[in-house]
Amino acid sequence: MGVLFFTWVVLQLFPVILTSLVYEKQQKLRIMMKMHGLGDGPYWLITYGYFLALSAIYMLCFVMFGSSLGLKFFSSNDYTIQFLFYFIYLNLQISMAFLLSSFLSDVKTAAVIAYLGVFATGLLGSYLFEKFLESSVSRGWIICMELYPGFALYRGLYEFGQSSSFGGSMQWQNLSDSDSGMKEKTTCITNLSIQRQGSKASAQMEKADVIQEREKVQQLLLEPTINHAIVCDDLKKFYPGRDGNPGKFAVKEMFLAVSFISMMIGLTEPSSGAAYVQGQDIRTHMKAIYTNMGVCPQHDLLWESLTGREHLLFYGRLKNLQGSALTKAVEESLKVLNLFYGGVADKQAGKYSGGMKRRLSVAISLIGDPKVVYMDEPSTGLDPASRNCLWNAIRLAKQDRAIILTTHSMEEAEALCDRLGIFVDGRLQCVGNPKELKGRYGGTYVFTMTTSSDHEKDVENMVQRLTPNANKIYHLSGTQKFELPKEDVKIANIFQAVEVAKRNFTVFAWGLSDTTLEDVFIKVAREARAFDTLS
Structure with a gap:
């Protein structure tokens, strides 16, 4: 026994x-x-x-x-x-x-x-x-x-x-x-397994801004330098078919968010193309790139038993911070992300709220002053107050580094991005700053009016009198939306037409808004998919 x-x-x-x-x-x-x-x-x-x-x-x-x-x-x-x-x-x-x-x-x-x-x-x-x-x-x-x-x-x-x-x-x-009884020696076999995390075309007319961006990349590839944080050319990831299903490109021309970031941080090998970070090839110099790179993944990857401060101390040491420099960097990160006061910094991450975990993930990506940072939907699941705090921290951080941010929120893109690209089915469709894109693909006011179903035709007639080039984009139970070209109408004329309409029939609600990035995205996506269908 x-x-x-x-x-x-x-x-x-x-x-x-x-x-x-x-x-x-x-x-x-x-x-x-x-x-x-x-x-x-x-x-x-x-x-x-x-x-x-x-x-x-x-x-x-x-x-x-x-x-x-x-x-x-x-x-x-x-x-x-x-x-x-x-x-x-x-x-x-x-x-x-x-x-x-x-x-x-x-x-x-x-x-x-x-x-x-x-x-x-x-x-x-x-x-x-x-x-x-x-x-x-x-x-x-x-x-x-x-x-x-x-x-x-x-x-x-x-x-x-x-x-x-x-x-x-x-x-x-x-x-x-x-x-x-010990003449027969016990035999032991040592099994050491080093575990590694595995990772599991249609022609389209390119727009002028995409062609210009491609030409700029081709010029930069002739002599890669650290003056441009990231340069990508024709980067692709192809997954072979299985069980009778055909193979599929996850990334065509440039990227689909998850696959692109996986390739840029060295978790997935590109099928073709080239990419340089600070002038260093991701295929051959990832170890050097890691020392100057930060990542905020889509999901919070944290030890539940470690505190926020301990997380930052650990990742700060990986970035070669030591002594007083490490302590100062950790405290500054905690303060900027509003994780310093009230004992939050010394609370276990497993007891954090979702917003606090997200802010800690962003703080980890910025510790050690990396020159290139990848953020995958950093404000996902945050309440408005936490989101604004996070956005302020990112705005402050982007002053002296390149931040690649992927998001489905057009509001977040407009608030944080100096330049943005819109991708549809893995293809780059347009690139520019938010104002340029709204001017290029917007150029319209969005007019909305809600009435009873009996007066829907009256609303259409009113809009046609304002401009025959109006385009109806939404219609449901008395609510209609129209795109009005800016060069055809004046805001004052729209207000006058609404006042006249109110005297003739009941208007439950109405509104006039400028083009948003969300409108731009919908329009670009619709055009791209319509072209693919024709092709």
Whole structure:
């Protein structure tokens, strides 16, 4: 019963290691660390060393506690032999956890499997493997069973127990004695698995601004320099077909947000094309690029047990900040994102609200003063107050760096972007600052009027009198929307027409607005898809 109990005690480390590895995988924290400059080699070396040190301390306490109680299992056997055995097994246990973490992606599943393995190993060792050791089962079968790490551990603890029984002991000088039962050495196989996060044409007439942008890129490619933060040319990602389905381009010409960012931060290999960040090719110089890059992913990738301050300290160190410079940068980031006061900075991230987590993710992307920052829908799910706080921080941050921001919110694009491009089905359709795009693709007022269904025709006639070039864009239950070309109408004439209409029939509501970026996007998307349909 003693060997069974000690086996279970030692194996309790295995679920801790496995669930920790799977947690970082499930929460995509490994990807987050890689995007901020922590390479695969240092990550696995640090992780392995951390768990080895933790395990060594655990086993040291285990042996010391057993010895302090006067248990012969510990005191009778040579301590150097015990520590050597435990050290070899701990390396094997950590390696097995690394291997299994490659096949698991859910922490709860990993925990269940690990604890089932712990208890099953002890019970099978006690009621099956030990019987084989004491019977006449061939040596080959014993060695085969010991290839499983749990049985190798049980065999070692069993020999310690046998040696300490009846006043005996295990010493170096009698290990080779055939009477001691230790002539057959336990065989251990170390399985080390380095886990890596895997990643799973139609011709169209280009508009003048897109052609101009392409020509500018072609000129820059002749001599890439750090004067332009990011230069992309014909960057594409093609996913081969599966199960009879045809292959598909996720990125054509330039990008579809997720695939583009994945390629630019080195998580996905481009199928073709070229991209340079600060003059460095993403295919060959990603390690150098990581040191000067920040990323705010679409979903918050945070350790729930770490505080906001600890997150920033960790990522600040990855950006080579140290000492007072690190402390100052962390405090400034916390203050700018409104996470400093009221004890928020020292609260665990798992207790943060959604808005606080989002602001922390933005703070992480900006720590260390990176020259290129990617933000994927940074204000998703925020309330208006939190969103304005976040926007102010981004406006302040963009003064001395390039920020690539993807968003479905035209309001956010207009508030934050100096230049923006509109993409439809992965193709760049237009590029320019918000005012240019509204002037180029807008050029109209949007007139809205709501009446009873009986007077819808009267509203149409009124609009036609204002301008025969009006275009109806919406009609539902008495509410109609029209685009009125700015060169055809004056705002004063519209107000006069509405006043006349009010005297002739009941007007429930009406409104006049200038072209918004949302109107521009809808128009550009409609034109692009209409062209694809014709093609």
